Amino acid sequence: MDYPAPTRLTSPLLTLPDLAGRRAVVTGGASGLGLVTTRTFALQGADVIIGARDVTKAEAARAHLLAEHDLSAGKITVAELDLIDPDSIERFAGMAAGAPMDLLVLNAGISSVPLRHDRNGIESQFATNHLGHFALAARLLPSLEQGTDPRVVTVSSALYAAAKLDLEDLASSSRYSPGRAYNRSKLANVMFALELGRRLAESGSSVRSFAAHPGMARTPLHTTYPSVATRVMTRIIAGAIGREPGPADVGVLTAALHPDASPELFWGPTGSKTHPDAVGDWFKPVATDLGAAVSLWEVSERLTGTRIAM
Numbered sequence: 001m002d003y004p005a006p007t008r009l010t011s012p013l014l015t016l017p018d019l020a021g022r023r024a025v026v027t028g029g030a031s032g033l034g035l036v037t038t039r040t041f042a043l044q045g046a047d048v049i050i051g052a053r054d055v056t057k058a059e060a061a062r063a064h065l066l067a068e069h070d071l072s073a074g075k076i077t078v079a080e081l082d083l084i085d086p087d088s089i090e091r092f093a094g095m096a097a098g099a100p101m102d103l104l105v106l107n108a109g110i111s112s113v114p115l116r117h118d119r120n121g122i123e124s125q126f127a128t129n130h131l132g133h134f135a136l137a138a139r140l141l142p143s144l145e146q147g148t149d150p151r152v153v154t155v156s157s158a159l160y161a162a163a164k165l166d167l168e169d170l171a172s173s174s175r176y177s178p179g180r181a182y183n184r185s186k187l188a189n190v191m192f193a194l195e196l197g198r199r200l201a202e203s204g205s206s207v208r209s210f211a212a213h214p215g216m217a218r219t220p221l222h223t224t225y226p227s228v229a230t231r232v233m234t235r236i237i238a239g240a241i242g243r244e245p246g247p248a249d250v251g252v253l254t255a256a257l258h259p260d261a262s263p264e265l266f267w268g269p270t271g272s273k274t275h276p277d278a279v280g281d282w283f284k285p286v287a288t289d290l291g292a293a294v295s296l297w298e299v300s301e302r303l304t305g306t307r308i309a310m
């Protein structure tokens, strides 16, 4: 496949489109990067549904946003969504799928947590960050098909490039490394975004699939690492080179909203810490192996019991 040349878009946050009449879902939309995505979508006029694991916390974030920006109550809705629980995904999708949808941002994530498993025995970061989003996208795609310039944006990390997919050990039963498992889940995010895009294009769908990342962002994600040394080290790195969530979100917002963003590039921030440009870069070879992407897709269908119909 021929990919377009890497692209830099200057200050894309200064020219965001009007989103009046559009509907968006943001998973994990009440914290960190998800919260600023929710805020931007709502301020541009969209109606946003936050998929939240902790509904009480998310309702507080919603109330704060509405009050701070004088938004009407219907602009932002919170609904329970636990991406490691298939029943919760089903309930959430049933509620969100009632009308045409324009934007689906697969943002929620856990990072470098101790070894835990989902009900199928799959390691929890792969299950939450990838499988849960795979199942949710499958259920929401028919609503996106009815949307205007509909886009799915999967939030990954530049760390995907260091990962090995290792589909033979999804339980992480041999020598668990929290960081390696996180990187694998982020590789799965990127491969899913690309394979979804290929399948959508082949089927003639109007929905487009993008992958984006925030670089290093100062969010609560880095406070949950079990290792004190990792927490301290990450805080120092985030303080030195990280961005606040607002500017760090530029790649995600570009992928979601910019007319010139190509889904064949990986979108993230570049340049200024406070007013960054967005750069679309080539995906690394580890993410573009078609055979591996098809295997991941088939395993994901089997483990979630979902088929993405196109």
Ligand SMILES: NC(=O)c1ccc[n+]([C@@H]2O[C@H](COP(=O)([O-])OP(=O)(O)OC[C@H]3O[C@@H](n4cnc5c(N)ncnc54)[C@H](OP(=O)(O)O)[C@@H]3O)[C@@H](O)[C@H]2O)c1
Pocket: 027, 028, 029, 030, 031, 032, 033, 034, 051, 052, 053, 054, 057, 081, 082, 083, 084, 106, 107, 108, 109, 110, 111, 128, 155, 156, 157, 158, 213, 214, 215, 216, 217, 218, 219, 220, 221, 222
């Ligand atoms: N921060 C960075 O430097 C960085 C770098 C690269 C990539 N990313 C990616 O950016 C995305 C957003 O992370 P963030 O940095 O903004 O972290 P964050 O503030 O911790 O946000 C993560 C969100 O995911 C939600 N979540 C976690 N497990 C969930 C589950 N089982 N079901 C539903 N929601 C769940 C969290 O809900 P609760 O609040 O209820 O836990 C929270 O709202 C993640 O995909 C992450 O991998 C972040």
